[in-house]
Amino acid sequence: MEDKLRRLFERASVTKGGGILLGRSVVADGFWPRRKARIVTHAHSDHTIDISKSMSAQGYIAATPVTFTMMKYLGHSVPRAKRKEVEPGSCFKIDDERICFIRAEHIPGSVQVLVENENGFRVLYTGDFKNPGSGTPIVEDLDVLIVDATYGDPRYVRPSEAEVEEALVDIIEQALSRGEPVKIYAYYGKIQEVMQLLRRYGIDVPFLASGKIFWMSKALEAHGYCFGDLYNLSSQEGKEILKGDHIHFVHFNRFSKDRDGNYVRIKLDGWLANKAFQKIGRKDWIVAFSDHADYNGTMRYVMESKAKIVIVDGYRSSFAKAFASKLRVRGVHAFAMPTLLGL
Numbered sequence: 001m002e003d004k005l006r007r008l009f010e011r012a013s014v015t016k017g018g019g020i021l022l023g024r025s026v027v028a029d030g031f032w033p034r035r036k037a038r039i040v041t042h043a044h045s046d047h048t049i050d051i052s053k054s055m056s057a058q059g060y061i062a063a064t065p066v067t068f069t070m071m072k073y074l075g076h077s078v079p080r081a082k083r084k085e086v087e088p089g090s091c092f093k094i095d096d097e098r099i100c101f102i103r104a105e106h107i108p109g110s111v112q113v114l115v116e117n118e119n120g121f122r123v124l125y126t127g128d129f130k131n132p133g134s135g136t137p138i139v140e141d142l143d144v145l146i147v148d149a150t151y152g153d154p155r156y157v158r159p160s161e162a163e164v165e166e167a168l169v170d171i172i173e174q175a176l177s178r179g180e181p182v183k184i185y186a187y188y189g190k191i192q193e194v195m196q197l198l199r200r201y202g203i204d205v206p207f208l209a210s211g212k213i214f215w216m217s218k219a220l221e222a223h224g225y226c227f228g229d230l231y232n233l234s235s236q237e238g239k240e241i242l243k244g245d246h247i248h249f250v251h252f253n254r255f256s257k258d259r260d261g262n263y264v265r266i267k268l269d270g271w272l273a274n275k276a277f278q279k280i281g282r283k284d285w286i287v288a289f290s291d292h293a294d295y296n297g298t299m300r301y302v303m304e305s306k307a308k309i310v311i312v313d314g315y316r317s318s319f320a321k322a323f324a325s326k327l328r329v330r331g332v333h334a335f336a337m338p339t340l341l342g343l
């Protein structure tokens with residue numbers, strides 16, 4: 001039995017260092033020495049762990065072109081010779097394995113990874129995702145599903161995406177109609193998703209950003225992202241924009257440090273549970289805009305995939321064990337990794 005388990009773990013597991021082993025030739029989102037390629041599902045820091053180790057030890061790094069661009073602005077430039085650019089919906093081969101990138105809705109460039117071999121063994125890692133069944137296709141016929149369960153606790157259920165989006169747009173429109181500028185605080189990647197969203201809702205005031213946020217957004221425009229009027233805060237034009245209607249995008253971590261009474265300030269925080277928004281100060285708000293599925297969404301992915309075995313990523317979520325036991329109650333063969341038995 002132990003032998004069987006070890007063979008399974010070599011082809012599908014979460015290592016103690018956060019690497020996701022998929023088949024025999026690739027490791028995703030962490031480092032593992034005996035693998036030909038390292039995959040990066042998206043540019044967030046808990047998915048670029050030990051990337052410099054991978055750059056020296058692994059044959060190449062595979063990611064979407066958008067992810068390579070995001071990584072560059074987050075301080076992880078991958079040399080051209082080490083890069084394998086793979087578009088969502090495309091596959092490549094290593095020995096007898098086919099590795100496919102499947103769209104995931106999370107931040108720009110995000111993908112799920114499916115590895116299948118010639119014997120028909122199929123393992124999929126979702127990476128971070130939201131909107132299963134629409135923005136993130138649910139992959140079926142899997143031997144093993146490795147799933148992200150950031151919000152894998154029943155306390156974390158959010159109102160519908162539309163309700164959250166409408167709350168956000170409402171707060172912004174009301175502020176702008178009173179002549180008050182808006183600051184939005186969010187993480188890299190989520191900021192760009194929100195910029196696009198606000199344009200879709202017809203908000204056309206200029207956007208302001210500085211440093212990494214500005215340059216990353218400009219670089220994404222070359223990949224087809226469209227943010228409308230976006231100015232660098234430190235440019236002459238940016239300083240002019242400051243005097244009129246605008247929305248200023250700032251990193252999430254600045255929310256508690258930044259004090260500026262002129263602004264209506266909105267923090268985008270997926271941990272706000274059971275409500276779309278909360279007013280926390282005279283002009284301060286939290287909106288439950290998340291780039292992860294909530295508990296129900298995560299459950300939906302697993303149940304609809306009907307995978308034979310489900311491994312819940314416990315390296316990136318503190319709810320992995322509890323979520324796996326919820327799955328077992330529903331008759332799913334599920335467990336959390338890394339475990340003591342694992343690699």
Ligand SMILES: [Zn+2]
Binds near residue numbers: 042044106128
């Ligand atoms: Zn992420």
